[in-house]
Structure formats: structure tokens, C-alpha cells
Amino acid sequence: MPEGPSLVILKEEVKRFIGKKVTRIAGNTKIPVAEFEGQKLADFKTWGKHFLICFPKKTIRIHFLLFGSYRINETKITPPRLSLFFKNGELHFYACSVQIIEADLDSVYDWSADVMNEAWDPKKAAEKLKAMPKLQAGDALLDQHIFAGVGNIIRNEVLYRIKVQPESLIGKMPKKKINELIREARTYSFEFLEWKKAFVLKKHWLAHTKKICVRCEIPLVKKYPGKTKRRAFFCENCQKIYK
């Protein structure tokens, strides 16, 4: 569930509830959400991996973490963390983090950092990267302040596509390669969205969970590099390390 494009799919699936009144709110969240009962749902937004349920004055923020899930007009066996009931249906969230945001969203979120957002700004990403020369390329892609919405799958696929080894240092990469990384982070995310919608995401993976490099026909390396220590799949032959 968790990467940015999946939240865009969710946002499309729940459009029917925009403008509708919440007739009942429930769930095992410890966050006090009773105040939203009876309120009109103003909008759904996403920022990276944050799913935002907007009410006139406040916003409920859902983060799916690693195991979070949701159901529309059906339930799972496990108890919902948060449930919203409307006259025209119901929406349930499981195993997710729930928070209430009281501040104006524009003051909380830098929309230009979200790879799925129309306000996405590659120049700003380039500026942020320039200030972090010692950052590894793999860690950079997972940095939500720079590439909000990019998760481990997108990270592995982008680096494989642009032939960059995840431990490469940003400061050692040519400007052209940095720009390629930024461009591909967005391009791949939108392809991820289309493939996921069509239920064909996995079959398009070239690196993530794969054993063999399709370009070199040699085994891929599995390693947990960088500060994020997420599993990285890469080819030592065709993905260049800049160091």
C-alpha cells in the first residue's frame, strides 16, 4: 500500500465521499476524533505517503506505514483503526497512524516536494540535493523532504533505470545524472501509478526483488546500504558507483 502513487489511487476511489456529512466516526485510534462526527468532509488530499482527510477547520492525517490498509464499503476481520460512515458508504483504515492537523495545510506541507503533485518542482529538489553532497543516492530518493512519496520500490527501480549504484554520493555525481535521478523519480512514480491501477505493477519490476540483471544477465546484489538500511537490489556491473 504505502508508496505515493497508491495514495493517489485511494484518493480517486473515495471521491464519492467529498461534500458528504460524516454520520458516524469510530475506530480504535487513541486520537480523539469524535469532533468530526456530523461534519462535512471538505476534501481528500495527499502529500507523499500522507493521506489527508480535510474538514472545514481541521484535517485527519493517515499514514499507512508498512502494514496499513483500507477498505471501502466492506470490512476486514481486524479491528479498524478509524472508520468513517456516510449516507452513501463507509471508509475503513487499518493498522495506520492517525493524527489531527489543526494548522493550515499549506503551512505544514511543501507541495512542491511531492513527486505526485502538480506543484512538484524539480529545481527545488536539485537545490536540496546540492546542499547534501555526502548523501548517498539511495538515501536521497527515500528522503521525504526531497522526494515525498518515493518508497523502496521506486527507489530501487529509479536507480536501476538510470544506472546508478545506491551508495553513490550525490556530491560526486555529474549534474546531468542528478537531473536524470530527479526526472526519473517523478516519471517512474507515474508509471507505478498506471501499472498499479492495472494490477500489473510487479511484473514491471526490473530490480526490486529480482535475482538477475536483465541487461547484464548476471546476479543482482542485495544489500542494506546507507542510513536508511532498506533492502537495495542493484547490478554491480551496469550501475555505476560515483565516489
Add this chain to the structure above:
DNA sequence: CCGGTTGTTCAGCG
């Protein structure tokens, strides 16, 4: 049945 993970936060330490 066990090991592993599309993620983040926080306590503890040096």
C-alpha cells in the same frame, strides 16, 4: 511456522 517487509518515530547513547 518462521522470516521478512512498499515505513516512521522515538529512546538511548556517545
Add this chain to the structure above:
DNA sequence: GCGCTGAACAACCG
């Protein structure tokens, strides 16, 4: 105060 590490959370798959 900083960065780093490990734990915690939690559900499902193979």
C-alpha cells in the same frame, strides 16, 4: 544538541 542505532509497531505473504 547532534547523529547514529536499535526497538517498537503491525499484518500479511511465501
